[in-house]
Amino acid sequence: MSTMTVKKGPLPFIVSANGQIEPNRTVAVQSLVSGMLTRVAIAEGDEVSQGQVLFQIDPRPFRAELDRLQSTLARDQATLLRARGDSVRFAGLAKDGYVTRQQLDQTFAEASALAATVAAGQASLERARLDLENTTIKAPISGRTGQITLRVGSLVRAQADPGLLIINELQPVLVRFTVPEQAFEEMRRRSGLDKALSVNIVPNVGDSTKKITGTLTFIDNAVDRATGTVLLKARVPNADRSLWPGQFVSVGLELTVDQDAITVPSEAVVTTTNGAFVYVVEDGKAKRIAVKVGRPAGTLVKLDSGLVGGEQVIIEGQNRLQDGAKVELRGALSKGGSPGAGRGGRGGAKGGAKGGSNSGADTSATKRGAAQ
Incomplete structure (x- = not known):
């Protein structure tokens, strides 16, 4: 068995979603007059500035x-x-x-x-x-050019579709994502609709450790009844061009920070038909404490009641325990004299019911952790 110290401290409320990158602005360059194309002044994939000459018609x-x-x-x-x-x-x-x-x-x-x-x-x-x-076609915005559809000598038609090329503005870019209606209501309750919330972006492919942040800039004015979601957009500076239009990313929308939140590893919580509980080590014994489980936070879960922080909670082997069972601790004592804490707040514990029986264990519990 293993234990971990129950933490108490600030816990951000983050709404997770899947998103897609789109250019901040995109323009399909078209000719306003018809004529023969006599010059192509740029190459495909070039970075162009607003007002730069792109094409020349006779x-x-x-x-x-x-x-x-x-x-x-x-x-x-x-x-x-x-x-x-x-x-x-x-x-x-x-x-x-x-x-x-x-x-x-x-x-x-x-x-x-x-x-x-x-x-x-x-x-x-x-x-x-x-x-x-x-007859001189210039870039309407700054950005990166795409594929050129016509070459020198081709006849250009006025306002023909498709256009001559597409320019995408890549600095900044937008992250488009949706959140469920329930998460949207939580956002309204915690942050309102006018606050510039922070958005964390992680590319699905590439360096997932790189921290990319943006700012929420758009909230749609209606819930999509077909999907039950609300469309949101965030603007990212994208100074290093690490994000590309069409790329899929994971998005974390930080709403607020819950101060003095009590958190435990999710595997420490045992759920039964009568509620949830955890085992803590107290005076060398396993003590079963009923808890009220709040929202998840990654590998942790927030507890709304039951613990106050600092306890040593058992995170593995709860299926071999019952309330009051002796726990034989091994390993170093944690700072402050709490037994069972080893490196990183973890320690080893060996426990069982008195007399070696575990027949009093709650067989309806959902097993969390694996016995060593």
């Missing part, structure tokens, strides 16, 4: 259209200027009765029509300038 047809519209607009503006001059002269002649009212109205109507034509020409010219600018 600008010559767009430049020719811009020149044509500029000439047309200049002609219409000259015609409008002449029509407005005629309107002013006709207004003076109409006062002296040299032109009819109908002629005057006609000159004003012609000037108004020409003004509308000039305005439309200016709009067309601005669109042509924009199209010419769009």
Whole structure:
């Protein structure tokens, strides 16, 4: 048999979940104009900055259209200027009765029509300038490029699907995960919905000892009734690029810390139909103590009542014990004089019922530990 000292101290309340990494922002780069691709300025997998040139479409047809519209607009503006001059002269002649009212109205109507034509020409010219600018395709965000779908010489279609490439922002990244409705209610009770909670991330593949932390940034506004879960997202700086979009990770959402929590190894607790209990070593005997089991915490379990901390709890061989059985301790005494504690709070114990009988043991107990 083995024993361990019951611990008392702070115990974080952590909700565990499975998560997946997704980019903080992702953009499918598309062309806004159609034309021949004349230049690819980047390679697949490059790191690009916002505003960096990615592709060049042949600008010559767009430049020719811009020149044509500029000439047309200049002609219409000259015609409008002449029509407005005629309107002013006709207004003076109409006062002296040299032109009819109908002629005057006609000159004003012609000037108004020409003004509308000039305005439309200016709009067309601005669109042509924009199209010419769009022949140079730039990165809308900073990030890492994916696969390039077209090569130099290919015909690019405006807003075609799929786009030319996809850019993913990898610094920071988001961790997408869900928690059950019960855990969500516990989160609301302990931390509310507006607190920036800490999130611990462990990759499922790779270095599982590396500590990666993020901050909870998103809580969905509804429970998914199909799964009974709530979607959450956390932002991770990802300065070393250790996390990659699509990667699966284990997530621990730390809600609060329970101060002065009593914890024992889970194998120390024996569960029966009448409740749960543990065996502690007291005055050389095994003493059975009823406990109220709280939440699990990894390999430990929190006790809501029954122990106060510092006891030596038996974590192995409880199936050979009964309440009051003598326990023969072996090994060094723990600090503070508690027998049965060895290295790391563990010690060896040998025990049995008086007279060598264990017929009084609770046969309905769930066996925890293995007899040595």
